[in-house]
Amino acid sequence: MKLMKKTTAAKKQRRKLTPQFKATVALAALREDRTLVELCKVHKVHVTQINEWKKQLMARATEVFSSGDRPDPVDLAPLHAKIGQLTLENDFLEGALTKAGLLSARQ
Numbered sequence: 001m002k003l004m005k006k007t008t009a010a011k012k013q014r015r016k017l018t019p020q021f022k023a024t025v026a027l028a029a030l031r032e033d034r035t036l037v038e039l040c041k042v043h044k045v046h047v048t049q050i051n052e053w054k055k056q057l058m059a060r061a062t063e064v065f066s067s068g069d070r071p072d073p074v075d076l077a078p079l080h081a082k083i084g085q086l087t088l089e090n091d092f093l094e095g096a097l098t099k100a101g102l103l104s105a106r107q
Helices: 021-031 036-043 047-060 077-100
Strands: none
Touching: 021 036, 021 047, 036 047
16 A cells, blocks of 8 residues: 655745835725725625725825925035056056066957
8 A cells, every 4th residue: 555645736826016116006006986895896806905005105105295304515626536546556567567577458
């Protein structure tokens, strides 16, 4: 008599929903063009999930229009100058090491 192993069904991969998809569904729920049940059928998500996304959107909507807390613009001129200086030094050292035979031409 042979014993047979039970085969287990492969785990179903969870759907990974993008922030863009979540925002689209939440905005559709806010518009109230369709009922939540219709949105659930169309987008294949649960009513509770749509309500949660809707709450998150309402709570953080003011962040979009707030003008404060913006980082100061970065002055790129000193950074570009530093890049130029380092490139020049690197080229000089490469030439000097090549002449001295300490740097191989395999690069």
